[in-house]
Amino acid sequence: MPYQQLARDIIRGVGGSENIVSVVHCATRLRFKLKDLALADSEGLKAHSGVIMVVVSGGQFQVVIGNHVNEVWQAVRQQQGGREVRSAPMENPPSENLFNRLIDIISGIFTPFLGVMAGSGILKGLLALCVTCGWLQSDSGTYKIWYAASDALFYF
Numbered sequence: 001m002p003y004q005q006l007a008r009d010i011i012r013g014v015g016g017s018e019n020i021v022s023v024v025h026c027a028t029r030l031r032f033k034l035k036d037l038a039l040a041d042s043e044g045l046k047a048h049s050g051v052i053m054v055v056v057s058g059g060q061f062q063v064v065i066g067n068h069v070n071e072v073w074q075a076v077r078q079q080q081g082g083r084e085v086r087s088a089p090m091e092n093p094p095s096e097n098l099f100n101r102l103i104d105i106i107s108g109i110f111t112p113f114l115g116v117m118a119g120s121g122i123l124k125g126l127l128a129l130c131v132t133c134g135w136l137q138s139d140s141g142t143y144k145i146w147y148a149a150s151d152a153l154f155y156f
Contacts, residue, residue, distance in 0.1 A: 014061060015039030050072075
């Protein structure tokens with residue numbers, strides 16, 4: 001696998017396997033929760049050619065990789081022995097303020113709905129455009145069906 005060396009470098013850069021509490025990925029980033037952020041070498045990772053940027057935000061150590069983040073994440077999992085990259089709970093977890101914990105909870109709740117919410121918004125925008133341009137009348141059956149579809153997320 002071509003991303004094994006990058007995975008090794010990233011694991012070393014975040015302070016080693018024993019410093020990793022969990023790692024997940026989004027579209028372009030590896031998102032690490034670390035036991036001790038002080039052990040991470042963000043400058044060293046930023047200088048790596050396979051890393052675009054390093055961001056520390058909301059208690060997460062984020063390594064921006066790019067579009068091939070899934071392959072790198074799989075390589076990190078392989079480096080960890082194929083197990084889920086989640087270690088035992090921290091002995092002394094860092095104290096997060098209440099606001100950061102609240103944001104984590106809210107974003108965790110709404111993340112699965114983001115795609116549907118975006119689709120609903122786009123559909124509502126297209127309906128407004130169609131009515132404004134005169135392609136649809138707001139009292140037509142077609143408009144009412146598409147309007148109901150765009151509101152379906154909020155009804156159910």
